[in-house]
Amino acid sequence: MTSDRELVIGLVSVSDRASGGVYEDKGIPALSDWLAQAITTPFRLETRLIPDERAEIERTLADLVDTARCHLVLTTGGTGPARRDVTPEATLAVGTREMPGFGEQMRQISLRFVPTAILSRQTAVIRETQDHAALIMNLPGQPKSIKETLEGLKDDAGNVVVGGIFAAVPYCIDLIGGPYMETNPLVSKTFRPKSALRPPAASRKTE
Ligand SMILES: Nc1ncnc2c1ncn2[C@@H]1O[C@H](COP(=O)(O)OP(=O)(O)OP(=O)(O)O)[C@@H](O)[C@H]1O
Ligand SMILES: Nc1nc2c(c(=O)[nH]1)N[C@H]1C(S)=C(S)[C@@H](COP(=O)(O)O)O[C@H]1N2
Numbered sequence: 001m002t003s004d005r006e007l008v009i010g011l012v013s014v015s016d017r018a019s020g021g022v023y024e025d026k027g028i029p030a031l032s033d034w035l036a037q038a039i040t041t042p043f044r045l046e047t048r049l050i051p052d053e054r055a056e057i058e059r060t061l062a063d064l065v066d067t068a069r070c071h072l073v074l075t076t077g078g079t080g081p082a083r084r085d086v087t088p089e090a091t092l093a094v095g096t097r098e099m100p101g102f103g104e105q106m107r108q109i110s111l112r113f114v115p116t117a118i119l120s121r122q123t124a125v126i127r128e129t130q131d132h133a134a135l136i137m138n139l140p141g142q143p144k145s146i147k148e149t150l151e152g153l154k155d156d157a158g159n160v161v162v163g164g165i166f167a168a169v170p171y172c173i174d175l176i177g178g179p180y181m182e183t184n185p186l187v188s189k190t191f192r193p194k195s196a197l198r199p200p201a202a203s204r205k206t207e
Helices: 027-038 054-066 087-094 100-110 113-118 142-152 163-176
Strands: 007-014 045-051 074-075 124-128 133-141 152-154 158-163
Touching: 007 027, 007 054, 007 087, 007 152, 027 142, 045 054, 054 074, 054 087, 054 100, 054 124, 054 133, 087 124, 087 133, 100 113, 100 124, 100 133, 100 158, 100 163, 124 163, 133 142, 142 152, 142 163
Parallel strands: 007 045, 007 074, 074 133
Antiparallel strands: 124 133, 152 158
């Protein structure tokens, strides 16, 4: 399995109205702004804005992993119970392994914000090809839910009330053969077992 050196992250906004120009897409900007605050390792983004069409979602996710060689793909939108909400089905269809813990934790976090958190069917998967793998995670469509689920909730003193899912993402990317990702602990404190820790990038001579 290759560990391509440059961290590549795919962002997919799934919205009939934003992709149709009815309203401006706020999903991709919310995702890219949060990642820019959270990740200190250099990374490149691949972004896509598409309608709630299952075949198009599947094609987009597969292309981002297999051709664009993303290590992580975040979707926003289309996780609810409405007839056109099909992002989880498309995600499960392209995944080789389900990672149900991410969806479970996101619903726990979101319940701190809205009672309708349980309406999101969001999930996560690993997509593995012969020489590459990526983590694909679904976030709800409401733009403010992006920071909420990735970062979690802190009290006024900065203590964690409920942990965000992103804390577990860098170690997951390690385990599937991707690049070593570092984060700003004030935004998202990465957890890795001691045996998986490397010295901070600033003090590493070679990578
Ligand atoms: N990509 C987006 N950009 C801006 N706002 C969004 C976006 N997606 C969702 N929203 C906002 O969050 C609300 C709830 O999102 P939801 O995914 O349920 O939208 P929707 O009703 O499925 O419509 P659509 O798929 O056309 O965005 C929307 O009504 C809209 O105000
Ligand atoms: N953190 C958070 N989670 C949330 C929400 C939210 O506003 N914040 N909205 C909920 C609502 S109202 C719905 S219907 C589901 C699915 O939303 P989606 O279809 O936009 O993905 O996500 C839920 N999860």
